[in-house]
Amino acid sequence: QLQLVESGGGLVQTGGSLRLSCAASGRAFSSYAMGWFRQAPGKEREFVAAINWSGGSTFYEDSVKGRFTISRDNAKNTVYLQMNILKSEDTAVYYCGASTATWGLQVRGKYAYWGQGTQVTVSS
Numbered sequence: 001q002l003q004l005v006e007s008g009g010g011l012v013q014t015g016g017s018l019r020l021s022c023a024a025s026g027r028a029f030s031s032y033a034m035g036w037f038r039q040a041p042g043k044e045r046e047f048v049a050a051i052n053w054s055g056g057s058t059f060y061e062d063s064v065k066g067r068f069t070i071s072r073d074n075a076k077n078t079v080y081l082q083m084n085i086l087k088s089e090d091t092a093v094y095y096c097g098a099s100t101a102t103w104g105l106q107v108r109g110k111y112a113y114w115g116q117g118t119q120v121t122v123s124s
Contacts, residue, residue, distance in 0.1 A: 004023070005115055009120045033101060036094060045108055048060070049061065050106065051079065059106060092119075
């Protein structure tokens with residue numbers, strides 16, 4: 001079992017920055033790939049970014065490339081999402097997930113564990 005708790009969401013103006021954190025409790029965090037997804041009102045949960053177990057490989061959805069950075073600290077059982085140059089279309093609830101998969105990390109079904117989400121609102 002792995003429990004995930006997101007934090008760091010909030011209200012920010014267009015062009016601003018936020019850093020989300022996802023703290024994991026349970027066994028063998030470092031054996032899981034981790035991902036961030038987001039869900040806007042009335043829309044499906046969509047992939048944002050993922051990182052493999054070691055942090056050596058990262059993956060991004062096209063609209064966030066160059067603005068968002070995913071990282072992890074296995075000693076702290078935490079994964080981060082640094083979000084810069086935020087836009088109104090980034091407004092959503094952001095969820096972190098944990099996966100044992102080594103490929104296809106942009107697919108929601110690859111993730112066995114999810115956090116409860118944290119709201120990010122970008123205002124103009």
